[in-house]
Amino acid sequence: MAEHPSYELLYHPAIPGRGEFVRLAFEAAGVPVTDIANSEKDGYSEVQKICANKDIESSDGNPPIFSPPALRVPGKGRDGKALVISQTPNILLYLGDKLGLVPDDEAGKLYVNQLTLTALDLANEIHDSHHPIGVMLYYEDQKTEALRKAKDVRENRFPKFFSYFSRVLEHNERNGGGGKYMVGDKLTYADTTVWQVLDGVSFAFPKELEARRKEFPLLFDTFYENLKQEKGLKEYIKSARRLPFSQGLFRYYDELDRQ
Amino acid sequence: MAEHPSYELLYHPAIPGRGEFVRLAFEAAGVPVTDIANSEKDGYSEVQKICANKDIESSDGNPPIFSPPALRVPGKGRDGKALVISQTPNILLYLGDKLGLVPDDEAGKLYVNQLTLTALDLANEIHDSHHPIGVMLYYEDQKTEALRKAKDVRENRFPKFFSYFSRVLEHNERNGGGGKYMVGDKLTYADTTVWQVLDGVSFAFPKELEARRKEFPLLFDTFYENLKQEKGLKEYIKSARRLPFSQGLFRYYDELDRQ
Numbered sequence: 001m002a003e004h005p006s007y008e009l010l011y012h013p014a015i016p017g018r019g020e021f022v023r024l025a026f027e028a029a030g031v032p033v034t035d036i037a038n039s040e041k042d043g044y045s046e047v048q049k050i051c052a053n054k055d056i057e058s059s060d061g062n063p064p065i066f067s068p069p070a071l072r073v074p075g076k077g078r079d080g081k082a083l084v085i086s087q088t089p090n091i092l093l094y095l096g097d098k099l100g101l102v103p104d105d106e107a108g109k110l111y112v113n114q115l116t117l118t119a120l121d122l123a124n125e126i127h128d129s130h131h132p133i134g135v136m137l138y139y140e141d142q143k144t145e146a147l148r149k150a151k152d153v154r155e156n157r158f159p160k161f162f163s164y165f166s167r168v169l170e171h172n173e174r175n176g177g178g179g180k181y182m183v184g185d186k187l188t189y190a191d192t193t194v195w196q197v198l199d200g201v202s203f204a205f206p207k208e209l210e211a212r213r214k215e216f217p218l219l220f221d222t223f224y225e226n227l228k229q230e231k232g233l234k235e236y237i238k239s240a241r242r243l244p245f246s247q248g249l250f251r252y253y254d255e256l257d258r259q
Numbered sequence: 260m261a262e263h264p265s266y267e268l269l270y271h272p273a274i275p276g277r278g279e280f281v282r283l284a285f286e287a288a289g290v291p292v293t294d295i296a297n298s299e300k301d302g303y304s305e306v307q308k309i310c311a312n313k314d315i316e317s318s319d320g321n322p323p324i325f326s327p328p329a330l331r332v333p334g335k336g337r338d339g340k341a342l343v344i345s346q347t348p349n350i351l352l353y354l355g356d357k358l359g360l361v362p363d364d365e366a367g368k369l370y371v372n373q374l375t376l377t378a379l380d381l382a383n384e385i386h387d388s389h390h391p392i393g394v395m396l397y398y399e400d401q402k403t404e405a406l407r408k409a410k411d412v413r414e415n416r417f418p419k420f421f422s423y424f425s426r427v428l429e430h431n432e433r434n435g436g437g438g439k440y441m442v443g444d445k446l447t448y449a450d451t452t453v454w455q456v457l458d459g460v461s462f463a464f465p466k467e468l469e470a471r472r473k474e475f476p477l478l479f480d481t482f483y484e485n486l487k488q489e490k491g492l493k494e495y496i497k498s499a500r501r502l503p504f505s506q507g508l509f510r511y512y513d514e515l516d517r518q
Contacts, residue, residue: 054422056429063370063430063442066377066423078366085369087376089348094369107337110344110353111322117346118325124383132391132404134411145391145404152393163313164325170315171322183322 004031004098005076010047010084011069013037015248016196018088019069021120024192025092027236029099038243050084058084071095089116092189101192103184111183115168115190119197122161123249126197126204129153130251139253150256154208158201162212165194166219179218180226187230195227200250208258263290263357264335269306269343270328272296274507275455277347278328280379283451284351286495288358297502309343317343330354348375351448360451362443370442374427374449378456381420382508385456385463388412389510398512409515413467417460421471424453425478438477439485446489454486459509467517 007026011019019035026033037044050059051068058065060077062084070086071094077083085091093113096102102109129150133142165182173179182190198220202209213220228237236242245252266285270278278294285292296303309318310327317324319336321343329345330353336342344350352372355361361368391408392401424441432438441449457479461468472479487496495501504511 054426056426056433061434062366063374064423064426066380066420078364083366083369085366085373087373090369090373090376093352093372105337107321107342107344110342110349113352114344114346114349115322117349121325128387128391132387133407134415136415137411145407148392148404152396156393156395161325164323167313167315167323174315175320 005073007031007033008072008074009033009035009069010051010072011035011037012047012248013044014243015246016243016250017069017248018123020196020243021088021189021193022069022071022091022095024196024233024236025095025099025101025189028187028189028192028230028232029101030232031099051086058086060084089113089120092116092193096189099189101187101189103186103188108183108188112188112190115165115182116193118161118164119190119194122157123197123200125153125157126200127249129204129256130253139251143255146253146256154205154258158205158208158212159215162216162219165223166216169218169223173218179222182223187227191223191227192233195224198224200245203245204250204252205257206252211258264332266290266292267331267333268292268294268328269310269331270294270296271306271507272303273502274505275502275509276328276507277382279455279502280347280448280452281328281330281350281354283455283492283495284354284358284360284448287446287448287451287489287491288360289491290358310345317345319343348372348379351375351452355448358448360446360448362445362447367442367447371447371449374424374441375452377420377423378449378453381416382456382459384412384416385459386508388463388515389512398510402514405512405515413464413517417464417467417471418474421475421478424482425475428477428482432477438481441482446486450482450486451492454483457483459504462504463509463511464516465511470517 009019009022037047047068051065051070056064060081062077065086069088070084071091073083085094102112130139130146131142132145132149168182169179172181172183177185181187182194227233268278268281296306306327310324310329315323319340321336324345328347328350329343330350332342344353355371361371388409389398389405390401391404427441428438431440431442436444440446441453486492
């Protein structure tokens with residue numbers, strides 16, 4: 001077993017949100033991470049002090065952070081201080097090698113990053129389906145626009161993204177990966193990230209997904225179901241430790257779903 | 260001088276768009292890239308065949324591509340075939356080391372990727388200010404929503420992003436970089452990417468920018484102006500080779516600008 005440093009996730013408390021993409025990587029690898037806002041008294045104050053300040057450094061000599069999630073790794077920054085990095089795909093890129101969640105070859109690592117960025121693009125579009133105008137406005141104050149945006153996301157974007165990820169799986173199946181994984185023949189953070197977005201879709205748009213899932217059996221029947229059986233993830237997904245979806249990145253509003 | 264393989268950019272013709280973030284990296288490094296759609300007869304057919312097909316592979320054994328831009332590097336993929344990768348920040352990540360556009364240390368490389376992802380997030384929000392509902396709809400068919408979205412982007416998002424990038428520069432200034440660069444003391448692809456987004460803002464929202472730029476002198480007077488003097492970029496930015504903004508990622512509609 002490799003020795004791991006102590007890893008700290010800096011994110012909002014109580015919601016899965018973008019922090020969940022990072023949590024899933026740790027769970028899949030069986031490596032511990034301290035979720036500061038959810039595990040320490042005044043933890044969220046600490047997160048805000050580092051991630052949501054207007055200072056010219058986040059902490060420990062690292063540049064400022066635009067918004068959470070961030071990852072702090074004591075001892076791994078410059079001059080023996082903590083490394084503090086942000087942007088979900090950047091955190092996953094950093095962790096990929098260290099947690100054993102990428103293939104060994106350069107091309108494989110690039111595909112994993114490519115798929116992760118694409119899955120996170122879909123997550124952004126889903127976010128915008130309930131917040132098309134502004135992140136600081138209430139849903140109720142942009143509901144008219146949300147109804148129209150969500151219709152476009154459901155009718156045009158879901159088929160495009162689902163077709164894409166299905167073809168990636170089919171490509172991998174033909175190249176020896178068995179269609180179980182997005183890249184190569186073992187789990188990568190592209191798998192956990194795509195999976196979490198699909199799980200978010202199943203929460204936010206249950207009727208739409210029910211109507212569409214049979215068009216994409218490799219994605220929903222094989223890939224999505226298989227991931228729930230992966231070591232580490234199997235226990236976590238069923239556990240009370242996994243935060244339920246609520247009012248975060250993925251939200252359920254009946255009127256935005258297929259009618 | 261390092262030996263470089265032949266690099267090929269696969270993107271739409273005639274617009275800067277997301278391809279420009281990749282072009283700027285090559286121009287800054289003084290390394291040639293063939294822009295297939297803009298330089299070859301039937302070049303765009305070739306781009307579409309690789310980037311916009313519904314096949315299960317893009318080409319040369321690489322997985323499918325969700326959308327352009329993509330980068331093709333003959334001989335650098337598996338089994339001596341071409342490597343074909345997509346997603347703008349993924350292409351830049353690949354090129355960073357190869358073109359000498361990242362610092363040597365891991366923390367520095369991660370900061371460059373972090374800032375690039377944040378600049379591209381701003382580019383996405385600017386895109387959504389003219390296309391808040393759907394990419395396949397005309398602007399005129401989502402103009403009502405665009406007016407409201409653009410107002411939010413101008414009033415709330417620009418100050419947040421400009422403040423962030425200014426603080427990054429200030430952080431770097433205090434740590435020896437002189438405030439000329441985002442990370443370290445020489446040009447990285449974070450600089451070219453942030454610069455291109457700011458240049459896009461100056462095209463799409465000239466009145467808004469004129470009103471705000473004096474609040475952020477380090478960003479607009481120092482960083483933005485200095486980059487135009489960088490070797491390689493200086494000549495390119497003034498040249499006819501640089502495609503003008505038009506109806507792409509950054510668009511000018513007077514009614515979306517500050518009134």
